[in-house]
Amino acid sequence: MTNAEDLKESYQATTFKLAGSGARNVGVLKEALQNVDAELASDMYGSGEVIEKFERKMARMLGKEAAVFFPSGTMAQQIALRIWSDQRDNLPAAYHPLAHLEIHEQDGLKKIHRMEPVLLGGADRLMRFSDVEKLGDSVSSILIELPQRELGGELPDFAELEAISDYAKQNGIFLHLDGARLFEVLPYYGKTADQVCALFDSVYVSFYKGIGGVAGAILAGKTPFVAEAKIWKRRYGGDLISLYPYILAADYYLEKRLPKMAEYFEASKALAKSFNALQDVKTRPEVPVSNMFHVHVSRETEEMQAIFTAVQGKTDVGIVANLRDGISAGSCQFELSLGDSIQDVSREKLEEVFQELAQALRK
């Protein structure tokens, strides 16, 4: 076995995990369906109480007129940017070079909508107001991801967001929120979801990141925008006869985990502090602003695979399943997004983990 395989196997063998809210298995769906009446009627191609009720609930929570449930955020966001582009003479969208659309969607936006986005910000930093204020009327929309996942979950200050929102409004640019992890940043901002969303014309949120559902997304905005999004959802083949498996799980886990976001945030700050106390280790952000952060280690990937494998085997705590090479040579990194699982790791266990790591890294 390679070091990478050893690491993954040792992770899977652990009883406790730092990240997540438990295994992604069929039990997740079974739990969500447990108390649902078997007689509850399926949604039918976007209609029916089970989907419409949840859409109304999410529209209310996000402070928007309307919302539509999508099988995926990939589909929802491309469609949002296309609708805004259609309203501005086919002007392109602007977003960060590490946006999901740019790096994880096989160029869907470009291939499906022939849209070449304007990239704002850099691979090592967030988009700033100073990037945006040069745009004038050259773009139809700006997509902002809160938090920026590929940058460890960094966030702009709320005041900077407000400035960007004002500028967009004044220049006829639609502002779209990639809120895949929106709920996860509310404790840091000290805002409700609708207060954050008020800065945006359209909003996407996901139900399988911090919420821990099965799949699915909501796209919200004004009523005509959502009506148009439903037409595109049909075009994409996203208007499934039945989306209820995702909707019921989304609703169940939203109720279960939304109240816990502040706990996840606190646990994330404490855990990052422990990592930052280790030699050759630092987290990004140094002080997390959500339940997530990246861990950067200025050691070779192979060396760290061996160290983490040993510590996982000794402590029975899963730290990392897959290490990526870092950007600078001789470094490596991984992501941690906290959920329910961290609550099962006792303080003593955590101390043991970091003592073992500290000792291994001192060598």
Next chain:
Amino acid sequence: MTNAEDLKESYQATTFKLAGSGARNVGVLKEALQNVDAELASDMYGSGEVIEKFERKMARMLGKEAAVFFPSGTMAQQIALRIWSDQRDNLPAAYHPLAHLEIHEQDGLKKIHRMEPVLLGGADRLMRFSDVEKLGDSVSSILIELPQRELGGELPDFAELEAISDYAKQNGIFLHLDGARLFEVLPYYGKTADQVCALFDSVYVSFYKGIGGVAGAILAGKTPFVAEAKIWKRRYGGDLISLYPYILAADYYLEKRLPKMAEYFEASKALAKSFNALQDVKTRPEVPVSNMFHVHVSRETEEMQAIFTAVQGKTDVGIVANLRDGISAGSCQFELSLGDSIQDVSREKLEEVFQELAQALRK
């Protein structure tokens, strides 16, 4: 209440139904999950045993090298036609004017792929070999729907299909099967799925028509075709983190209902015969070739709504929930697709239904 609402309500109130395999409700999913281990790991963005195993099973059943599970047939078929078009210098696809792509997808193919299809056949008849043999090298692909749903589930003879397939092969045209109801026509053709699919380069099958699953589709073909389809599936936002709710239900109901297709077919022929014995009523096809047919009544929609409402109320058997106006003035029509439900309707009940209908129509 309108007559249409009365009809729908009287249908919903009946204990027995002629069509379908029971209500589309959460119980359908619960039944499928009942014996699935909660520890079974989710698929992850198209990978993992739960999806790969089912894809291999379906590829084998359809006699193709590979298969990919899609959330919907809409997505799967647009992608198939796009891939074939890319391989033939962007030549368009050809299909019937009543194809799903043409009338139920908000022009997805045209809007997403800028493809203007060539239409073959007519609103009142199937596509024929004589339509196809004029094509030469003017199209990249031909999509054939077996059975043609909007024509009551009509089918070409197998020999005509073979002739079309031969012609396509000789002219470098890819042949795609819209097999949304493929399993339903196998008893009539007296063929296995792979024998029918051998005539086609790519095949889509659905799991929520006769099979009665929750949603989802398979697209099958040669390995490079399926690899390309997976890239497009990602672009469309169809590569969900978890498709297992649909996959597990598809597999469960496939096992349960595939062996029953011959029974559904026999029941369909018998039921059509009873309808055809009624005054002013005829079915299309007159003798069904699958589990489905359309019922055409040369009476006003309003009159028939009242008649069906009365008969449903009297017999406790659901015949029709929604009547459509027919093509010719003063006529109406509806569709019947048989499944498990017809087996619960006793011969006596059926006789009662048709006696009541006969009496009402004689007036």
